[in-house]
Amino acid sequence: MTKHLLLEKYGLFSAKVPRYTSYPPANHFQADLGHRNQANWLAAVPEGAAVSLYFHIPFCRRLCWFCACRTQGTSTLRPVDVYIESLLSELREVRSRLPGRVDMARLHLGGGTPTLLSPETMTRLLTEVFEAFSTAPGFEFSVEIDPTEAAPELIDVLAEFGMNRASIGVQDFEQKVQEAIGRLQTFQETQRVVRRLRDDGVKSLNLDLLYGLPYQNKSTLGATLEQVLDLAPDRLALYGYAHVPWMSKRQIMIPDAALPSTEERYDLSTFARDVLVGAGYRPLGIDHFVLPTDSLSLAADTGQMRRNFQGYTDDPADTLIGMGASAISRYPQGYVQNAVSTSAYAERVAADGLAGHKGYVLSPKDELIGDMIEELLCDGTLTEARLITNHRDMAAEISNSIASLHAAYPDVTVLEDGVLRLSAEYIALSRVIAGALDQTITPEAAHSAAV
Ligand SMILES: C[S@@+](CC[C@H](N)C(=O)[O-])C[C@H]1O[C@@H](n2cnc3c(N)ncnc32)[C@H](O)[C@@H]1O
Ligand code: SF4
Incomplete structure (x- = not known):
């Protein structure tokens, strides 16, 4: 049987499956279970433990049509600054409920667009985070960066606070593809941001790419990969575009007829895989490619590679505390998801200090x-x-x-x-x-x- 027929037999071209960044997937979290368990699970973190922190910034100045992330559009920084006040309140409450000494193994800022914050607001947020938590040995600080929304001064602030990994959204450099997904971004502006990050001493750079986008074919993807390789990232995430317009309403703007079939998606992914492997990248997991010198490659060799809400990681902590609207925390006992909309989140923080809503108790x-x-x-x-x-x-x-x-x-x-x-x-x-x-x-x- 040919490879395609075998893949078809096992359902690759017809199955719809979760991405398994958690088990069970977040659609199985139940109302109120997070709220009921959050305080106890925070209190049960052992003295001296290392935990990881995630801060969700659910705002973007542009709303790309393809994007399935939880975020909302804003043209001014007013709602963002109001939101940061709630985030700081939540941080103080979380800290007060943890034991006296807890270190940070990882700090990750994601969204949305964390780089939308003004340098002053980012400084305020990070000053409080680093005052509240000391860092564990091997600490890493990573940030998701939209190159069209990353002022040099903001990058400088992040670097001063020790950002050592940046995750840069690219998706695709082909203009026709970019127009069809509502995300315009030139190679030159991406390159400027990459250079600034490197000049500021940020050691590890990750780029996000997508296959399965409208009008994408091997020739356009090949051209994008060539430009991407020019930027010499340490890691690449090559995700399959998730077309889920019933969940992400903006995706109705994507022309269905221009989307590749599932067989074509598979061919695009194997094509990209071959190009990246040919260029010296090591494939890891289902969608990552890393230079052999990258820490994730080392983690894979020693069985330390793990999967969490941010994808693949070598984070050793067994507690990940997510803060901000819709953020998910993982404790050894189960999951807690914060209230999803920014208004519901702010109300919970104001009323209760914590914002947990849905959750799941692991058996x-x-x-x-x-x-x-x-x-x-x-x-x-x-x-x-x-x-x-x-x-x-x-x-x-x-x-x-x-x-x-x-x-x-x-x-x-x-x-x-x-x-x-x-x-x-x-x-x-x-x-x-x-x-x-x-x-x-x-x-x-x-x-x-x-x-
Ligand atoms: C939370 S987004 C933040 C990216 C950042 N705001 C930017 O624009 O560069 C992180 C990544 O999620 C991925 N992503 C977003 N929507 C997706 C979708 N529908 N299918 C697959 N991956 C998606 C993209 O690769 C994106 O770079
Ligand atoms: S891709 Fe980034 S900038 Fe675009 S909508 Fe999603 S989070 Fe916002």
Whole structure:
């Protein structure tokens, strides 16, 4: 059977599956469970622990049509500055509920567009963050950057506070594609921002790219990749464009007829993969490419690579505290999602100090499935011995799941010495196979294409 037929047989071109940045996926979080558990879970963080912090800035001056992120448009900084007051209140409340000494393993600013903040407001926010938390050894500070909205002075402020990783949105450099997705951005302005970051000593640069966009073909994608390689990023994220207009209303502006088919999406992704591997990048997980010197490559070698809401990471902390509207926190006990709209978020912070709303309490079974899905999406493997060490009471279940997966996907997996391995050339099936482990997936759940 040809590779395409095999991929078709296993549903790659028809399946709709979650991205599994959490298990269960956020659409299974339940109203009020976050609110009820948040204070106790914060109080249970052990003294001296290292936690990671995420701050969500849900504002953009431009609203790109393709974007599925939680954000709102604004033409002035007034609502942003009001929002930052709530964010600072939430930060103080979170800090007061944690034990006396807690260090920061990672600090990430995401959105939306964090670089929309004025240098003064960013300085205020970061001053409070660094006053509230000391940094753990190996601390990293990363920020999502829209190159069209990143003033040099703002980049300087971030660098002064120690930003050592920047994640830059590119998507595609082809003008026709950019026009069709409502996001204009020249190579030159991207290059200016990259240079400023490097001049300021920001060591690690990540670029986000998308395949599956309208009017994209191998020739346009090849040209974009050439320009991207010119910028020499340390990491690249190559995401499949998630076309979900029922969730992200702006996407109705995207011309459906110009979108590639799922087979074409697959061909674009393998084309890009080949170009990047040919240029010396190491493919990691389902959508990352890194230079062999990058810390994520090292983490992959030592089994420390993990998957969280920001994608792939080498963050060792088992608690990630998300602050801001719609931000999600992960505690060993479960998930908490803050109120989603900025108005509901501000009301909760004003009333209660904390903003948790939806949430999920993890059962031992959920923890096992989450661990299996994470290993599959990070390494393309399921290691029986490791899983049994982590979930001692479920040895029989682990062996059965691994055997059943091998039986269900015999042509694309190998089972040897208790390790199930998805063949590298079929890595695109990772999310489909993860879906087979998922106990919460329902046919009506409207996820994005598996490829
Ligand atoms: C939260 S956005 C922030 C990016 C930043 N504001 C910018 O414009 O550069 C981070 C990344 O999510 C990805 N993203 C957004 N919408 C997406 C979609 N519909 N499908 C796949 N990835 C998407 C994009 O690659 C984007 O760079
Ligand atoms: S891609 Fe970035 S700038 Fe565009 S809408 Fe999404 S978050 Fe905002």
